[in-house]
Amino acid sequence: MMGQHGGAAFILLYIGFVVLLGIPGMVAEFIVGREGNANAVRSYFKLGKRTPFALAGIIGLFASICILGFYSVISGWCLYFFYASMTGKLHGDTEQIKNVFDNFSTSAVTPAILSVVFIILTNLIVSRGIKEGIEKLSKILMPLLFIFLIAISIAACSLPNAMEGIKFLFHPDFSKVDGAVVLGALGQAFFSLSLGAACLCTYASYFDKSINLLKSATEIALIDTLVAIFAGLMIFPTAFSVGISPDSGPSLVFITLPNAFNLAFSSVPVLGDIISMMFYILLALAAITSTISLHEMATAVFHEELHLSRKVAAAVVTTICSVIAVLCSLSLGAEHINVGGKDLLDALDFFTGQILLPIVSMLTCLMVGWYLPKKMVKDEYTNWGATGARLYNVFLFIIRFVCPILILIILVN
Numbered sequence: 001m002m003g004q005h006g007g008a009a010f011i012l013l014y015i016g017f018v019v020l021l022g023i024p025g026m027v028a029e030f031i032v033g034r035e036g037n038a039n040a041v042r043s044y045f046k047l048g049k050r051t052p053f054a055l056a057g058i059i060g061l062f063a064s065i066c067i068l069g070f071y072s073v074i075s076g077w078c079l080y081f082f083y084a085s086m087t088g089k090l091h092g093d094t095e096q097i098k099n100v101f102d103n104f105s106t107s108a109v110t111p112a113i114l115s116v117v118f119i120i121l122t123n124l125i126v127s128r129g130i131k132e133g134i135e136k137l138s139k140i141l142m143p144l145l146f147i148f149l150i151a152i153s154i155a156a157c158s159l160p161n162a163m164e165g166i167k168f169l170f171h172p173d174f175s176k177v178d179g180a181v182v183l184g185a186l187g188q189a190f191f192s193l194s195l196g197a198a199c200l201c202t203y204a205s206y207f208d209k210s211i212n213l214l215k216s217a218t219e220i221a222l223i224d225t226l227v228a229i230f231a232g233l234m235i236f237p238t239a240f241s242v243g244i245s246p247d248s249g250p251s252l253v254f255i256t257l258p259n260a261f262n263l264a265f266s267s268v269p270v271l272g273d274i275i276s277m278m279f280y281i282l283l284a285l286a287a288i289t290s291t292i293s294l295h296e297m298a299t300a301v302f303h304e305e306l307h308l309s310r311k312v313a314a315a316v317v318t319t320i321c322s323v324i325a326v327l328c329s330l331s332l333g334a335e336h337i338n339v340g341g342k343d344l345l346d347a348l349d350f351f352t353g354q355i356l357l358p359i360v361s362m363l364t365c366l367m368v369g370w371y372l373p374k375k376m377v378k379d380e381y382t383n384w385g386a387t388g389a390r391l392y393n394v395f396l397f398i399i400r401f402v403c404p405i406l407i408l409i410i411l412v413n
Contacts, residue, residue, distance in 0.1 A: 003246035006176035013185035015024030033204025040198035060198025067322025106333025115325035165237035196357030369400035
């Protein structure tokens with residue numbers, strides 16, 4: 001989206017919406033999760049009682065399961081392209097790489113298997129619990145993610161003509177900004193921070209009373225934005241170095257970039273393969289941090305509400321999501337599974353991202369801003385007076401008025 005919408009101009013809009021919508025929305029979900037002290041479904045029922053707010057947890061559960069199903073298909077592609085980089089299948093021009101991508105993504109067996117493999121890998125982590133599974137692996141994955149980001153960024157920025165890509169990234173082109181770009185930045189801020197999937201609410205149920213919710217939300221938003229900028233430093237200098245348009249869209253990841261790596265490191269082909277392998281492992285690592293959150297949200301519900309062991313609950317989620325993943329994978333070519341004129345993957349992407357997640361986030365903001373007792377909200381925000389009420393009135397105003405308007409714009413659009 002940065003490539004299509006003016007580079008730094010899009011980043012500035014995005015950061016503005018992170019401040020206006022992302023951070024306050026995250027704090028609102030944190031308040032529900034920590035105050036509810038249970039899985040998302042129970043937390044929303046507990047606090048929302050017999051109001052429509054109670055349905056937010058169920059909608060979030062359904063959305064998370066659907067997203068995990070189709071998201072794992074794309075995550076599986078990352079595994080295949082790592083293999084293709086390792087075996088030299090991505091040598092050649094853009095058209096040759098496009099053929100590799102088309103033949104793979106529309107085949108019936110391999111993409112479906114890799115989708116399920118990705119969900120099973122996620123299951124192995126989640127089934128071990130928060131401390132032994134998610135927390136322990138995150139302490140390995142996060143530093144590794146940053147090491148790969150920095151290494152590839154340095155390699156990209158050292159290429160001939162890379163400065164043009166850096167200028168594109170940091171020099172705003174406001175001539176490309178229109179209403180659609182503003183809405184795109186608004187939606188990206190919303191979805192990049194996982195608002196509305198009830199993942200944040202689930203994690204917050206594990207928070208102790210000493211965690212500063214505003215500080216945590218701000219740190220998460222800051223790190224998320226830094227990762228995005230590092231991604232730009234990987235991609236745009238490489239694209240400009242070999243004369244590839246930065247506005248290639250989603251095909252940039254699986255078709256354009258492998259060719260760019262080949263061209264950029266043509267004097268040492270093995271280096272191009274290594275950079276390509278690192279890039280797709282990086283994507284896979286980034287993807288699994290998201291699938292863990294989605295899986296944990298659903299696992300916590302099945303574990304607590306159906307009184308299943310954590311391993312059995314995780315297995316149930318894995319089975320349901322694997323079926324969705326296989327159907328989504330098949331819908332891309334092997335079988336014609338269409339919903340509303342879209343293949344199943346795109347239909348689920350649209351339904352969850354454009355409808356379900358904004359609805360959950362809208363319900364959360366209205367519940368925290370207008371329905372919950374003011375004392376409860378203020379106590380959670382200030383850690384029962386321990387952190388002070390700095391910016392509390394600003395937070396309350398944004399949650400009550402600004403966030404609902406911005407979310408309504410997303411829904412209407």
